[in-house]
Amino acid sequence: MASAASLSEPQVLATAKRRLFPETGESDAYAVADTQFATDEWLPGQPIPNQIRDQLAPFNHVRIGSGYPDLVGVRQLDSSLLAVDRFGDHPPLIAVEAKGYTEHGGVDIERGIVQAYDRLHEANAAYTAVPAAAVSQSNRALARELNVGMLGITPDHSVEVLETPRIVGNRAPDEAAAIRFQASAQGVADKSFGLNHPKNYLAYPLAIYHEAETAEVLADHVVRAVDAARTGAAFLNLIDDQPSGPTVTALGAEVIRFALQRYESVDAALSAFEDWQGSRSRFYDVAPEWGLLTRRIVWAYPATQLIVSELQTMHEDGITTPSLVDLVEWLHVHHPTFTIELFIRGTDDARQRVLDVDGDLRVDALSDGEVYHSPTVFQLKAILYHAGILQTRGAEPHRLDPETEKWSLCNPLTALRLE
Structure with a gap:
């Protein structure tokens, strides 16, 4: 049997991610691992190697169904991973639940299947990734019955596709929409507006x-x-x-x-x-x-509509000149996934500093300009300034003071209240 360290849950998930989301430079693919995997240690006395964290990054806490999948992303999958070849023009939203050997040597595969099934309320395809040697025929039968794909991870970290799911047509909620946004041509992940004049x-x-x-x-x-x-x-x-x-x-x-x-x-x-x-x-x-x-x-740029709408609401609530820290705190309450993807750099260090293992915001970290995503706080803000939407232009992260950097609308509306 493979050791708990060699096929722990982070190891299993990293291997599954390499199969589902290989680093091929595709423009319409993007995935994030849950913030729990940004921790230094998984099992007692067994640290998560930096290499594994790097493979799993970036991290975010994305709600799909009634919980938070270990991995969520968007990508056109090859036919070997699906029960059918044809599933529409748009890449499916994929959720993955991983299970590895615990400190007691067991693997809770049935729980992983049930968790993955829950994600199908909002995802287009769901998988459970588990050590291949621990899978029973009853596990596979349950996965088939619930339309959950099953990836078996071997001791040499290869992947056996044990069960393939069918794509289901669900509408993505706000949180999943943020992942779709990052996978689109308009997403800012690993990219930059580069220039600040429209x-x-x-x-x-x-x-x-x-x-x-x-x-x-x-x-x-x-x-x-x-x-x-x-x-x-x-x-x-x-x-x-x-x-x-x-x-x-x-x-x-x-x-x-x-x-x-x-x-x-x-x-x-x-x-x-x-x-x-x-x-x-x-x-x-x-x-x-x-x-x-x-x-x-x-x-028409999706991020603009989100920012303007929430700045207007903040103005109506008496927050007329919010700082960047105020805006990110506010947005994270209402649109947590989108906020992190749009404003915080996708590096392991930045996400780990800003989010704890439960996906909660570490507000103190927001005072450091270096954690912010330049295409948003510098280039996009400058474009919104030139378009007459925001009062001030943006600043490069290394020159940014988030606590004094103001994000205010040029023409906020007075709230209309019905008698």
Whole structure:
């Protein structure tokens, strides 16, 4: 029998994650392990190796069904992991419950199956990952009956697919939606807006439409950081960034039409962009029509709607000039998973400092700017400032004072109360 240390629950989960979510660089895949696995020790006297924690990172505490799965993510799975080949165009939401050898040498496989089954109320597919040698025929029969996939982990840390589940069509709740967001082209996991002025992103569909080479046009007229502009344009859904090359989306096409309605040609529009290079003035003030277009585009970005909605609610509750710490505390109460994914860096160190093993917020850690995700607190905030939504621009994490950094709406509404 494999030892408890070699096939403990963290070891089993890390092996299962490598099979379900291999590091292939896929743009539509993302997964988080539960915060309980960020601890230094799992079984008494048996630390979790740093290598295993690194494999399981990032960490978050995501509620699916009536509990918190050990691993939750989004990815298009290969046919060997599913009972059917066809399951729609969108990657399924996957929940995993792992069980390893306890300090007494047992494995509670039945509990893992039942827990995974509970996740099917909101996930599209659920698996239990367990030591292969501990699995009985009755365990497999129960998993088949409940439509739970079963992954058997061997002592050499390979994976045997013992049972395959069918995809079920569930609507993802708010918490699961945060994981889907990170797996989408607009998610900020391991990515960055890179540039803090929206003109650099608005210009990208214009550069594609131009008859000359896209990167050359952008570098000559707008910004030399072409790759960063391309990434940000994809975040804002202005382009579809495929390996074969970027194409203009329907929203990006509207930017081109907007430009051609106001200028004689794309060249003339891009010449106007040259005039804005190096400007620190609010885009909404310098170029009101482009600023208004920016506002409409950035409003379609899911993170914007969440931030603005909650800032408005905070204003109505008398919190008129919240700091970054105030905002993150508030958001974590109402949207815990989304808050961590959007504002906190995905590194093991940052998540472990901000969240305890139960997924509760360590408020003291929020005073350190280094735990924050730069694409949100710097670039996205700057874009919202230029669009006329927020009063102040963002700051880089190493220069950030979260307790004094204000997140206030330019035009908060007075609450309408019915008589």
